[in-house]
Amino acid sequence: MKVVILAGGLGTRLREETEFRPKPMVLVGGRPILWHIMKLYAHHGFRDFIICLGYRGNIIKEYFLNYEAINNDFTICLGSKQKVVYNGSHNEQDFNVTLADTGLNTMTGGRIKRIQKYICEENFMATYGDGLSNINITEVVKFHLSHGKIATVSITQPMARYGIVTVDDSNQVSAFVEKPRLNDWVNIGYFVFNRKVFDYLEGDDTILEQEPLMRLASEGQLMAYRHRDFFYPMDTYREYLELNRIWDSGQVPWKVWN
Secondary structure, X not given: OOEEEEEOOOOHHHHHHHOOOOHHHOEEOOEEHHHHHHHHHHHOOOOEEEEEEOOOHXXXXXXXXXXXXXXXXXXXXXXXXXXXXXXXXXXXXXXXXXXXXXXXXXXXXXXXXXXXXXXXXXXEEEEEOOEEEOOOHHHHHHHHHHHOOOXXXXXXXXXXXXXXXXXXXXXXXXXXXXXXEOOOOEEEEEEEEXXXXXXXXXXXXXXXXXXXXXXXXXXXXEXXXXXXXXXXXXXXXXHHHHHHHHHHHOOOOOOOOO
């Protein structure tokens, strides 16, 4: 089953890092966040990727074209018979990565529509290129196949950004909870789609999270997988710093691979 990763957005709220590179290439622990996402899927046996490119997509192309040199020591013999010998190995040797230019201003649904020609199987997965989780991909796929609907979206209850204070009319605090988990559920990506979803996607201006998912929901074709563990987006510079702090701590919830 192929994995589609949306990696073409402008990342305007993370301008400190995205002015010169796309957000999926922003580093967490010295590796692009895109790499972390791919490692999660690969841990569950899914290693066939389609990366939807847009803003500064050439940087993502160059990263994969030069992947061996970036991630290994190497010896190079210069001259007319130039030869490169890589001194080492990595665990991504069986990754298959398709890099697809889906347009600079294309919306999320439009990007998925544009890569339809690369999807031959009955079902495929899709997610965003800017959030990390320890979600059990194997269970998400099993859930999708069990209900037989067109689409599965993964959801979670996010942590509050601030502590919650309960106070009465006299201004006495009766309870204080530091950053509790909220009651509402939010979309975190990690979709599984049947090929029929392409019928719900039209032009480049199609926003997946609006008319297509709303229509699927109204027709009873959208199911939700509840993830009750770690998820952390990287939408702002503060969140970028926090993800790197977590990595540096050595206690990394999303690092489920060896």
